[in-house]
Amino acid sequence: MTNFDHGATTVSSRALGVLLDSWRASSAPGYLALADRIRLLVLDGRLPVGTRLPSERDLCAHLGVSRTTVTAAYAALRDSGHVDSVRGSGSLVRLPARSSVPRPTTTEGLLDLTKAALPAVDGIAEAAQRAAGRLGAYLDDPGYDPVGRPVLREAIAERYRLRGLETSAEQIVVTLGAQHAIALLARVLVSRGDRAVVEAPGYPHAFEALRGAGARLVPVSVTVDDGWDEAALMQTLRRTSPPVAYLMPDFHNPTGATMPVDQRVRVLEAAAHEGTVVIADETMAEMAIDGRRDAPLPMAAYGRAVSIGSVGKSLWGGLRIGWIRAERPLVDRLVRARSAGDLGTPVLEQLVVAELLGDFDRVLEARAGHLRRGRDRVVRGLRDAFPSWQVPSPAGGLTTWVGLGAPVSSQLTLAARREGLLLAAGPVFGVDGAFERFLRVPFSYAESDTDRALAALRAAWDGVDGVQAPVSPLLAEVV
Ligand SMILES: Cc1ncc(COP(=O)(O)O)c(C=O)c1O
Numbered sequence: 246m247t248n249f250d251h252g253a254t255t256v257s258s259r260a261l262g263v264l265l266d267s268w269r270a271s272s273a274p275g276y277l278a279l280a281d282r283i284r285l286l287v288l289d290g291r292l293p294v295g296t297r298l299p300s301e302r303d304l305c306a307h308l309g310v311s312r313t314t315v316t317a318a319y320a321a322l323r324d325s326g327h328v329d330s331v332r333g334s335g336s337l338v339r340l341p342a343r344s345s346v347p348r349p350t351t352t353e354g355l356l357d358l359t360k361a362a363l364p365a366v367d368g369i370a371e372a373a374q375r376a377a378g379r380l381g382a383y384l385d386d387p388g389y390d391p392v393g394r395p396v397l398r399e400a401i402a403e404r405y406r407l408r409g410l411e412t413s414a415e416q417i418v419v420t421l422g423a424q425h426a427i428a429l430l431a432r433v434l435v436s437r438g439d440r441a442v443v444e445a446p447g448y449p450h451a452f453e454a455l456r457g458a459g460a461r462l463v464p465v466s467v468t469v470d471d472g473w474d475e476a477a478l479m480q481t482l483r484r485t486s487p488p489v490a491y492l493m494p495d496f497h498n499p500t501g502a503t504m505p506v507d508q509r510v511r512v513l514e515a516a517a518h519e520g521t522v523v524i525a526d527e528t529m530a531e532m533a534i535d536g537r538r539d540a541p542l543p544m545a546a547y548g549r550a551v552s553i554g555s556v557g558k559s560l561w562g563g564l565r566i567g568w569i570r571a572e573r574p575l576v577d578r579l580v581r582a583r584s585a586g587d588l589g590t591p592v593l594e595q596l597v598v599a600e601l602l603g604d605f606d607r608v609l610e611a612r613a614g615h616l617r618r619g620r621d622r623v624v625r626g627l628r629d630a631f632p633s634w635q636v637p638s639p640a641g642g643l644t645t646w647v648g649l650g651a652p653v654s655s656q657l658t659l660a661a662r663r664e665g666l667l668l669a670a671g672p673v674f675g676v677d678g679a680f681e682r683f684l685r686v687p688f689s690y691a692e693s694d695t696d697r698a699l700a701a702l703r704a705a706w707d708g709v710d711g712v713q714a715p716v717s718p719l720l721a722e723v724v
Contacts, residue, residue: 254463254481256292258299258307264291265308275310276317280325283318287327287338288652290445290679291474293464298328298336340678355662356697359669361498361643361687363615365561366608368601376596383592390589392580393419393568397595400602401554401568409542416570418579419590423528423555423567427451427491430524430551430569431458433582434489442481442490442521444473446646446674446683448498451491451526462676463487469637469646472502479515486519494544495530499646499674499685501639506541513548523550528567531609532558533641534616545570556598558643559605559612566590566598616643619688619695626699627686631706643689652681653709660705666698 256264261283268282269275286292298319299307305315319336322328326341383394392398398414405412420426427450435441437459443452445464452462463481466474482490492512494504504512516523525544533540544550555567569579583589601608620638624645627636635648649657654671661668671680688695 254293254295254477254484255297256299256477258303260476261292261299261304262307275314276321279308279310279314279318280321283322284325284327285682287340288679288681289683290464290675290677291466291468292338293445293466293477294339294677294679296338297334298338300335355665355667356694356701357667358687358690358694358698359667361558361685361689362562363558363612363643363689364691365563366559366601366611368604368608369561369564369597372600373593373597375600376593379596380593383596388589388592390419390592390595391583392576393417393590394592394595394599397566397599397602400599401570404602404605405543405552405570410546412570415573416576418569418571418576419595420567420569421587421590422557422562422565423526423553424450424454425565425587426553426555426567426569427524427526428454428457429579429583429586430489430553431455431460432586433575433578434522434524435460436488439489440485440487442478442485442487442492443676444492444497445676446499446671446680447491447676448493448526449673452676455489455491460489464676467497467500467502469500469502469639469648472497472500473504473508473512475508475511478512482512482515482519482521487521489522489524490516491524491526492544493526493529495527495541496532496639496642498529498642499644499683501637501642501644501646503541503641506547509541509544509547513544513550517549523548524553525550526553528553528555528558529642530554532612532616532643533609534613534620535640536613543570551575556601559608560598560601564594564598566594616641616689618692619690620645622692622695623686623688623699626695627702630699630703644685644687647684647686649682649684654681654684656709657684657702657705660708661701663708664701664704666701666705668698668702 264286265282268278271278301312301315301319305312319328323330329337329339331337397419398417401417402412402414431454435458439460440463441455441460443462443464444467463485465478465481496503513523527543543552545552552570556564624636624638627634633650637645639645658668658670669685671683672678674680
């Protein structure tokens, strides 16, 4: 049983009508076409598990169909396990129990594309040598460093200032990567049973960290084309007044979406009104591929937000350096709480990062070039090989969130494994098993690995039969 909770977010007839779009285009009987379209929205996470559907009466009035059509559609959804009717609570979205996809036990000899990550940027070894030369000045104290060396805190603050956000070194806590930052914030800001707003799809290790702190996750939909479901996000904030909302406003992982400035302002206003701390994970923010002339400023420039950053993508994951940018009182709480889990960030790695931050624009340019070549190769390769898939070409980040056109992601990743390729299936990025119609494909790997992966995917796709148990055969028609 997953510990998510939705605070009974309700989708209005109007909002559902918009999501249903052209459901009538199907030649199937009306109730089946309606049920299939709603089922699709559930499978894709557009209607997160726990969402309350409109009453039958409201929906039939809004859609201009008979009550019988809606009643039969809801009954069909109950039969297939996509809706629960709970006395007094109405019709709540759910997903049928599914057999879990076996996790690989050994990855030896397999090409592992489950991570959106890059090899180290050029120049790390040289920076490490320079940093080692400076280490002597740090050896007289015991070296336990829960907040970060001043030289690095200042370099990180300077980077924020260059990006347009006034920041002092005292606002920075250096952490063991962004993952540690998420976990530390969760530990300090979340109490057992609290709700936490997250994105669906989203970053699975953030879900783990928040759940680890006792949070019940409340998902809000993000899509490649439409970005954040703002109405649902606002409603969720209002209804649940969660202590935290964890968002990835720039090159959202996995969709690649970036939150527009005006939406940032509205979301931060709504969150402030509810006393919700917005945790903006900006790990991907500097991973632009096509240049970011009109890029939004960091989230905290538009209201109250705690930011997370990392050099895991820009420099190297192996350095394990990230940070939190927060106001001083929270910085103090974080530093005090830290000793329960770790006693500080290694000094030498901090010095290496401080060296490289001095030349960061050059580093980012090199990264953008690498990612552009990778993205274009993967996108072209996938579009050529799989004309029925929807393959976005994102403006930044490390992955493309591919629409497969059918709920076969788990099946495909299992078949790919037999071809020697490991990929994370779409449901890995949901909190409740949705996203079977999607696959996250990273484009950050070397050309030879990308080509091997494309060949393995082609072979794997031939073995996918396109039909999955909980989906009615009609679904193919409405996709
Ligand atoms: C959105 C997001 N946040 C955090 C992390 C973790 O980063 P780090 O390696 O700095 O811990 C990742 C890594 O994939 C990520 O994609």
